[in-house]
Amino acid sequence: MGKVIVIGAGASGMMAGGYAGYYGNDVTVFEKNDYAGRKLRITGKGRCNLTNNCDNDTFLANVPTNSRFLYSAINSFTTQDTMCFFEEKGLPLKTERGNRVFPQSDKAVDVVEVLKKFLKENHVRMVNEEVKSLIVQDNTVCGVKTVQGKTYRADKVIIATGGKSYPKTGSTGTGYQLARQVGHTIIPPKPSLVPIVSADSFCRELQGLSLKNVALSVMEGNSGKVIYEDFGEMLFTHFGISGPLVLSASAHLVHKKNLSDYLISLDIKPALSEKQLDLRMLRDFEQFINKDIINSLGKLLPAKLIPVVLKRADIPFTTKCNSLTKEQRHTLLTIIKNFTIRLKAFRPIDEAIITSGGVSTREINPKTMESKLCKNLYFAGEVIDVDAYTGGFNLQIAFSTGYLAGSFCNS
Secondary structure (H helix, E strand, O other), rough: EEEEEEOOOOHHHHHHHHHHHHHHEEEEEEOOOOOOOOOOOHHHHHHHOOOOOOOOOHHHHHOOOOOHHHHHHHHOOOOHHHHHHHHHOOEEEEEEHHHEEEEEEOOOHHEEEEEEHHHHOOOOEEOOOOEEEEEEEEOOOEEEEEOOOEEEEEEEEEEEOOOOHHHHOOOOOHHHHHHHHOOOOOEEEEEEOOOOOOOOHHHHHOOOOOEEEEEEEEOOOOOOOOEEEEEEEEOOOOOEEEHHHHHHHHHHHOOOHHHHHHHEEEOOOOOOOHHHHHHHHHHHHHHOOOOOOHHHOOOOOOOHHHHHHHOOOOOOOOOEHHHHOOHHEEEEEEEOOOOEEEEEOOOOHHOOEEEEEEEEEHEEEEOEEEEEEOEEEOOOOHHEOOOOOOOHHHHHHHHHHHHHHHHHOOO
């Protein structure tokens, strides 16, 4: 066995470091933040959706970027392996809608504590320094130099620095610089799982409105072809839209050339068919027969949404329910079942949950995570050009690639 250096104490770095230590190596993890797992602590709104309770085929189907590269990784350390890992180390888990797996405590910090304990059990040291460059001789990595001016020798080095999302948590793209030093190609990072800027001004009017249990579809503007659909929660903001549904949708749009060529359509009442919704509106209007329509939709729609829907239907706010025409009612119904939002741009990469892009998978051995360009150099996690949809799949990538990198660091 030998000396192993891991750069980064996030999900992939701690998993890699722990397994490298488990297999008998002398391991040091370098972390520039004051504490480990900084980004991990805020994932899933602080609850940490740590994996997805699915089979390998389903997992790979949820990885739109370079899924074939992960075949060996997910078969070596499956979603079930991840669940067993945490539960055997004393963290009870639960499976929620969409097979999303969370700690029963709903505390992301508990996930971090398990990984820290895993490092400690395997005698892994933590060093609070930032790695500046790799030490390379004869096309073989043999150590690192830190910003603090120190040199550390090692037999193997694992880069697990994350991407460029959430830079305040330390994901600033330093791993790309280290990879470039030895000739690796970096696929330009793009934001993925990111809020979307809308071209529609009404989003600002709806700022702060959260819609739950709605159906969202992403459609091509010209053909109307649906490229993605899901059910859940979304949020209107001053710039456009966000929330779980929108973040998932963004991953399906990240590689599209012109975001403005696409629309998002919301079915605000997916539990009701058009016929059922029409009958529901007729009952409400009968109850409020002499009232203005602006004051008659409160049982059906959130208060903030009512004036926006009426404007889009071109129905005056003072229209009495008893004078509403069949055509107006049909227009209203259509808008509620197909509330379209024009897309303009993604929010900046520092607002993204993950990045799409990174070290080219063509230059990494998928069975070991070792560089094909520089001997004894390994990669794990988001620094690699792989990314997935929401639902715990991205953290599973971190755990699977971290496991492989750590397990194959035996000298």
